[in-house]
Amino acid sequence: MTAPSSRVSDRIGSIAESATLAVDAKAKALKAAGEDVIGFGAGEPDFPTPGYIVDAAVQAASEPRFHRYSPAAGLPELRQALAEKTTRDSGFAVEPGQVLVTNGGKQAVYNTFATLLNPGDEVIVPTPYWTTYPEAIRLAGGVPREVFAGPEQGYQVTVEQLEAALTERTKVLLFVSPSNPTGAVHSPEATEEIGRWAAQNGLWVVTDEIYVHLTYDGVPFTSIASLPELADQVVVLNGVAKTYAMTGWRVGWMVGPADVIKAAANLQSHATSNVANVSQMAALAAVTGPLDAVEEMKVAFDRRRRAMVEGLNAVAGFSCPTPQGAFYAYVDVRDALADGARPAEVAGRTPTTSAELAELILEEAKVAVVPGEAFGPSGYLRLSYALGDDDLARGLERIQRLLGTA
Numbered sequence: 099m100t101a102p103s104s105r106v107s108d109r110i111g112s113i114a115e116s117a118t119l120a121v122d123a124k125a126k127a128l129k130a131a132g133e134d135v136i137g138f139g140a141g142e143p144d145f146p147t148p149g150y151i152v153d154a155a156v157q158a159a160s161e162p163r164f165h166r167y168s169p170a171a172g173l174p175e176l177r178q179a180l181a182e183k184t185t186r187d188s189g190f191a192v193e194p195g196q197v198l199v200t201n202g203g204k205q206a207v208y209n210t211f212a213t214l215l216n217p218g219d220e221v222i223v224p225t226p227y228w229t230t231y232p233e234a235i236r237l238a239g240g241v242p243r244e245v246f247a248g249p250e251q252g253y254q255v256t257v258e259q260l261e262a263a264l265t266e267r268t269k270v271l272l273f274v275s276p277s278n279p280t281g282a283v284h285s286p287e288a289t290e291e292i293g294r295w296a297a298q299n300g301l302w303v304v305t306d307e308i309y310v311h312l313t314y315d316g317v318p319f320t321s322i323a324s325l326p327e328l329a330d331q332v333v334v335l336n337g338v339a340k341t342y343a344m345t346g347w348r349v350g351w352m353v354g355p356a357d358v359i360k361a362a363a364n365l366q367s368h369a370t371s372n373v374a375n376v377s378q379m380a381a382l383a384a385v386t387g388p389l390d391a392v393e394e395m396k397v398a399f400d401r402r403r404r405a406m407v408e409g410l411n412a413v414a415g416f417s418c419p420t421p422q423g424a425f426y427a428y429v430d431v432r433d434a435l436a437d438g439a440r441p442a443e444v445a446g447r448t449p450t451t452s453a454e455l456a457e458l459i460l461e462e463a464k465v466a467v468v469p470g471e472a473f474g475p476s477g478y479l480r481l482s483y484a485l486g487d488d489d490l491a492r493g494l495e496r497i498q499r500l501l502g503t504a
Contacts, residue, residue: 117472125466154383172199189324203350281421409494
């Protein structure tokens, strides 16, 4: 008998580590070793989960019924609340049976692609993209087709670009607005145009709306799922992590046609069963409660957003458009690299890629940022402004001191 060539399967061995979590882990490891590291890596609000949500979890933990298995698709009361939230916030009228509660947004992403894709099916992925999307697509047997939109077009793809990427194997269009990593928000008109194009071509649309409540400057959120012609071929992804400062509670969900949700629930019943009941009850309190705490956090994010953009644009070779949503800045650093407009050498080194520049900034300035390679082409950095004001200011000052000011 021939021994296997590898102890790990090709399918799992080919998955890349989450770049954002890797950067965050490295920053935390340096902190644990006594280094004064400032982390712009993870998209994690620095606020505690609002008290009324924590109180609901404490109450749930004391109730014996929540000490037992519950339906794999989610607690009925939470599915009902999420159906109502989707109808209210997205303009997509659904019933509780069209909702699956998942272990965080990432499980919703994987469940969706695993349910929709057959081997070789293609997914159009507007780029820059969140690092998990292509990996989940590949793990499900699909093929991501990247369509890059740079800062010159506000990091927003056009229908013409999507049309050029369309093939006979295309099955799904991924649509993310507000965007991680760029903070771009599609206008109502652009959203409708893209949605109608997808419907006319018979495509599924998978739309990630986890930043639904985080837009700025009066920019509206528009759900592509609200288009009537997409009702039977759209899946909405969401979660409590970003809006309610609940990254550690691990509650997400997917909403879509009943047959797709039933199939995804079957998958989840074998993978993880139900989401922890205490977390589900916390999520129920979050989505049915007031948005006062959310608005307070948003005020802070907006303040930090403006400080981040100003600070990044003051760095030699950096160009940062103002993001309209989420809590990320996606800065163009091509002029800060060795073949750009600035002097090539920084601290005795000549970075030629954004990955090398990010490594240099971490090692020399003790500031953790995520390179563009994690989200698509090189030449960019993503910085989260969900951290505290003081750390944000210190981190920007360190980068300016290392690279010089414009």
